[in-house]
Amino acid sequence: MEIDILTLFPEIALAPLNESIIKRAQEAGIATIRAHNLRDWATDKHRRTDDYLCGGGQGMLLLPGPLFDAIEELKRPDTLVVLMTPQGKAFKQAIARELSTHSHLLLICGHYEGVDHRVIEQHVDLELSIGDYVLTNGAIAAAVVTDAIVRLLPGALGDARSPEDESFSDPNLLEAPAYTKPADFRGLKVPEVLLSGHHAKIAEWKKQMALERTRTNRPDLLDSP
Ligand code: ADE
Structure with a gap:
């Protein structure tokens, strides 16, 4: 299985996945996990990825431009696009099991107040929340979801342990x-x-x-x- 994580903080997403069981699963070829910096798809000279909300309101929102370009580059015919957001469906073990059957996941991490809604309308298959609290950025949530999914893949826990x-x-x-x-x-x-x-x-x-x-x-x- 392949998981691509799109975030402004690739190191935050990858750090917890480069230890222990999930590290070994990657080394064994059970899962391929990549993180991409959304800023690489920014087009202006300040490499801007966010802006103020239309109609007012607190905080900043991720711009549609860099997100559309990144998703269109990373998406394949077999991709399920998942947005990490506190507004999402509650992440549960049953969802982890379902997601573990897909060949390619693209996890999009919100930051600040989230993403421009046109990204969701156009590209997102599933909005996921890991709990009723607000994190500083979705990369932490993406690491949680990736861990829960990859440990379910056949062989990830070794023969002695069953996730069942x-x-x-x-x-x-x-x-x-x-x-x-x-x-x-x-x-x-x-x-x-x-x-x-x-x-x-x-x-x-x-x-x-x-x-x-x-x-x-x-x-x-x-x-x-
Ligand atoms: N981003 C910020 N908070 C989050 C949460 N609780 N779940 C998923 N993504 C988030």
């Missing part, structure tokens, strides 16, 4: 608490049942704990369809 039995594989339940060795750490004990070897009992315990944790931390998940 973790939180959000069941989108309405968080994972149960987990423990490792030692069984007694400073008097803090691993729950007896986990040391019992009784698989049915362990499964039941995990289900109960997952429910309890979800009720405490994310009651909204239990109400959602």
Whole structure:
């Protein structure tokens, strides 16, 4: 799979993707991730990429010119164009799974107040938000989305681990608490049942704990369809 990230801050987008699992996935040829500086498509002598809002309002907006030129250069027949924006659809594991089936994603990162709406009308297939808060720029969001997608690609996590039995594989339940060795750490004990070897009992315990944790931390998940 190939992912192109279009941003004013390529280093911000790439830095978290050049470590650990996502770095290895790139080295193994599972994913190709590139970042492009939008300023390279600016045409005036100041290499301007933003301007004031029509009709007034706070802040600046990314100009349509450089964005149209960049998208038209980077887009291919198989490309899904995604805009990172707090106005987007909420990014969830199910969307990560769907996006991981595409051969080419072009992630466009907003900055300041976002992008001229004609870019969205003309070129954007999907607007995505990683949460109900505002980041300084979409490159951070693009790195988050890229990480969540690439780790799902076959081979990215290696043979020993499966992305299937973790939180959000069941989108309405968080994972149960987990423990490792030692069984007694400073008097803090691993729950007896986990040391019992009784698989049915362990499964039941995990289900109960997952429910309890979800009720405490994310009651909204239990109400959602
Ligand atoms: N850009 C700024 N904030 C964002 C968010 N929450 N999600 C996606 N892109 C963003």
